[in-house]
Amino acid sequence: MVVDDEVDCRELTRALLLEWDYRVISAASGPEAIEKAKLQLPDLILMDVHLRDMNGPDICKKLREHLATRFIPIIMLTVDNHVHRKIEGLAKGADDYLMKTIDPEELKARVETLIRRTSEQANVNPLTKLPGNIVIEQLVRERLENDITFSVCYCDLDNFKAYNDRYGYAAGDRVLLHTSHLIVQNVNNVGGDQDFVGHIGGDDFIFVTTPDKEAELSKAIMSSFNASIARFYDEEDCKNQGITLEFHDGQPKRYPLMTITIAAVKNDEKKFESHRILAERAAEIKRHLKQSEGSNFLSDRRGAEEKRHSKAPMVT
Secondary structure: OOOOOOHHHHHHHHHHHHHHOOOOOOOHHHHHHHHHHHHHOOEEEEEEEEEEOHHHHHHHHHHHOOOOOOOOOOOEEOOOOOOOHHHHHHHOOOOEEEEEEOHHHHHHHHHHHHHHHHHHHHHHHHOOOOEEHHHHHHHHHHHHHHHHHHHOEEEEEEEHHHHHHHHHHHHHHHHHHHHHHHHHHHHHHHOOOOOEEEEOOOOOOEEEOOOHHHHHHHHHEEEEEEEHHHHOOOHHHHHEEEEEEEOOOOEEEEEEEEEEEEEEEEHHHHHOOOOHHHHHHHHHHEEEEEOOOOOEEEEEEOOOOEEEOOOOOOOO
């Protein structure tokens, strides 16, 4: 993402990145940059230090305060070389400072190096760019050790393997990207700044929120998923509301359109000794939910199942 309120500078930087085969989003102000970063989770942000509405270090501080954008690397672009301004930006979370007159090849090298290093250190999923298992376990462990009340919601796609077998892994990756985006969008819309979204691997995702938000968020995610998933199927499968696969024994088996299962475990009434025990409890809940069709949500505390069996609408 390129952030600059000067159109010429913004377009020049954007053109360079496009030439290097990056996908580029642009922002012309601080609030726009923060909102787009939360929703689209760019691999890296190139940001002018001097914006009219907010300065670069303050935008950087806001991004570092939000869990969804905490790990995005940020390079500040500046026309001056004052040390105290660089120190301010670095203190508020910038990763690097470059002069706006920098040689394009050096800029390219800095961008590539910072993206690679951040991905390795933050254990970011290469497809969705969401934090992976190492970061997830660290976050949950810290909250358990500090007696912070929270709810962990494990999301799992139903019939995803059958979809991969029918449409291929490239199509499956598009579904995973779509799922990650709608989870992030709903968490941003409904949750708080300290809510967190991670990608465990494959079709397993996780979001961490407060106990009072888990049901509302889960229902919003299920509704979004059910309303959009049919677009990833062809017309015939949409009409049939599922796919049929034939196995080695020649016997066909039908799989409904994909749905999403969400199992929530919280520590407001029950204390968990470790992240592992919490995850095992969530796995038990998911196994129970998978016995029912449709998108389902179950919270550990209430023990009361909430279901949404409405199927995804056909695409016309």
